[in-house]
Amino acid sequence: MAARTRGGGRRFLSGSVTVVASAVLLAMTALPSGAAPTGGSTPGPASSPGGALLPGTIPLPTISLPPPLPTIKLPPLTLPPIPGLIGSASPPATAAPSGLSAYQGLAGWIDLYDYGAAGEPAPATYVSEMAARGVKTVYVQTARWSSTSDMDFPAAIGQLIDAAHAQGLKVVGWYLPGFGNQATDLRRSLAVLAYTSPGGGHFDGFAADIEDHGDTATIGQFNSGIIAYAQTLRAAVPAGTVLGAIVPDVKNNERAPAHWAGFPWPQIGQNFDVILPMSYWSVTKRPSSCLSAQLDVTSYMDQVIDTTDSLMGQTKPMAPMGGIANCDTAKEVGEYVGVLRAKGAIGGGLYDFPTLQARSDANTVWSELNGV
Secondary structure (H helix, E strand, O other): OEEEOOOOOEEEOHHHHHHHHHHHHHHHHOOOOOOOOOOOOOOOOOEOOOOOEOOOOOOOOOOOOOOOOOOOOOOOOOOOOOOOOOOOOOOOOOOOOOOOHHHOEEEEEEOOOOOOOOOOOOHHHHHHHHHHHOOOEEEEEEEEOOOOOOOOOHHHHHHHHHHHHHOOOEEEEEEEOOOOOHHHHHHHHHHHHHOOOOOOOOOOEEEEEOOOOOOOOOHHHHHHHHHHHHHHHHHHOOOOOOEEEEEOOOOHHHHOOOOOOOOOHHHHHHHOOEEEEEEOHHHHOOHHHHHHOOOOHHHHHHHHHHHHHHHHOOOOOEOOEEEOOOOOOHHHHHHHHHHHHHHOOOEEEEEOHHHHHOOOOHHHHHHHHOOO
16 A cells, blocks of 8 residues: 655555565565576675675665765855844944044134233133134143143133033143153143043143253253153053144254254154144244235145154144244235145144234134134
């Protein structure tokens, strides 16, 4: 009795297997020795190890197996991470903040002579005036190496930070190290990064003003002091902290080569993230007639930026300062801004804000600066 399989063939039920097998056995044993069944050939009958035919054996046909299939190597299977799936390979990457935003755009500069002391404008006044001029970042000096405390006017600093943040401006604190007392210079630099205003605000960035020889006796001590300060400061701040370096105008190498011999430009590039050259082209003019003299500021600024990069041995984000603000013509300022844009500088501004505000043609100069 047969039953149809799912594939259309037949299978024998267990009761029929014995009958069929017995019939086949009788037919095979009836054949003469060596004869093959009709309908096909078989190899010689099975034999014992000595060659004798084993009794009751049934010669079977030769079965040839097909050759093995070739090995197929599949590429590794990579599944994209599925949000919310436990055990995903990795969470979606998030962009880390660059830290450069505090140094980007138009800058307004003030130093220790501009605020804090009796008779000076209130910090909030500066902030309001800067915001009206389109300034994005306030650069404020916090102390110098010869100060009697780590921050000269901490209360005024707090007012300035809170007022600036309330109007959407950022604040970078800058310190003037002397490189003769490393512990003092480091402590006062870190005080800027650690400062908290009454409103809970903090500085958005820090810059070291690297220029003063006053606390070192020789040019060698000055240069080695800069290297030690730069390396110690970098090691002391958390990874990812953006540090700015206010550096001399490289044209000083031509004007006073002995004073700047051996300046450690490579170490500046290695330890600081934003470079702010003091590109003061107007110092070459006569003060009494500076606004009537016109310099080729395009060539001047091109040389400052390119030579600074070359001396450092690498290209860093740059926000060159222009100045001095009382001797720069509006045309020169326009050329200055043009070079900043052409060179991809991240920011810029004239030194300093109160000096520029005091000019009778301040509106004209600010209209040029608004291109930064």
